[in-house]
Amino acid sequence: MSYSQPQLRTVAVTRYAKPLREGGSLPALVEADDDFLYVLKFRGAGQGAKALIAELVAGEIARALGLRIPEIVFATLDSAFGRTEPDEEIQDLLRASEGLNLGLHYLSGSITFDPLVTTVAAKLASQIVWLDCLVTNVDRTARNTNMLIWHKELWLIDHGAALYFHHSWDNWEEQSRRPFVQVKDHVLLPQATELNAVDAEFRTILTPERIQSIVSLIPDEWLTNESTLESADEQRQVYVQFLEARLASSEIFIKEAQYARKALV
Known part of the structure; x- marks a missing residue:
């Protein structure tokens, strides 16, 4: 599988079209x-x-693994947007978000994935379950699949709930080795019968260099004052070390997923 150093484009927001009130x-x-x-x-x-x-991190890891993710871009928001928006809640949000934000290419005409309508092959289901176990993504359930069908292909969206260890930096080393118990609610778990094979393949793809290159994309301004760590580089290194430790102990989350799947089927 070919892989190149991830490079994100930066765009400037020119028009606020409409709010998307999901979540x-x-x-x-x-x-x-x-x-x-x-x-x-x-x-x-x-x-x-x-x-x-x-x-950003979970999405670009998914892309490195060959899964379909809309293009992720850095998006700059000018201060003028907050002045013209009539909705006070949205106006406050725009003002609080001046500067660098994140955008995902809009998949026009896509439809929400419905597990009752679309069957996902065992390997692809296993790949997505493995990804979500690695990055601790709690938000891929039957209630909220965060997957779209676009041009008859399955696309992954909305990884903002992943890497939840960073909401409290305490004991991140211990958290990196914990099983992902929320996998029991994963919408694709029943089809994920090839986790061992996927684990072997994906562990060879996610080299330390690739993890480092993805984490290096995190802008300094998203890290400043976000934790008690002293610098942006130190914070990035925690993300790198967390992912590397989680990858090194992947058998823990694989066994948890297999245990949860047996309880389902």
């Missing part, structure tokens, strides 16, 4: 100066920059 973070559909539409995730929303970090 609590109030993402929005916006147009940028490249004339494309993006789903914009705001730095000023509930979980702040940490949700953007999770979206």
Whole structure:
């Protein structure tokens, strides 16, 4: 599988099209100066920059593994947007998000994945379950699948709930080796029969260099004052070490997923 150093484009938001009121973070559909539409995730929303970090890191890990992820871009928001928006809640969000935010290419015409309508092959289901166990993504359930069907292909979206260890930096080393017990609610777990094979394949793909290159994409301004750690580089290194430790002990989350699957089927 070919892999290249991830490089994110930066676009400037030119038009606020409409709010997307799914979830609590109030993402929005916006147009940028490249004339494309993006789903914009705001730095000023509930979980702040940490949700953007999770979206970026988990999304680019998924892309490195060959899974389909909409293009992720850095998106700059000018202060003018907050002045013209009539909705006070949205106006406050825009003002709190001036500067660098994160956007995902809008998959126009896509439909929400429905597990009752679409059957996912065992290998792809296993790949997605493995990814979500690695990055501790709690948000891929039957209630909220965070997957889209676009041009007859399955695309993964919304990883802002991943890497939840960073909401409290305490004991991150211990957290990196914990089983992912929330996998029992994963919408694709019943089909995930090839976890051992996927584990062997994906562990060879996610080299330390690849993890480092993905984490290095996190902008300094999303890390400043986000924790008690002293510098942005130190915080990035915690993400690197967390992912490397989790990868090295992947048999723990694999066994938990297999145990949970047996309880289901």
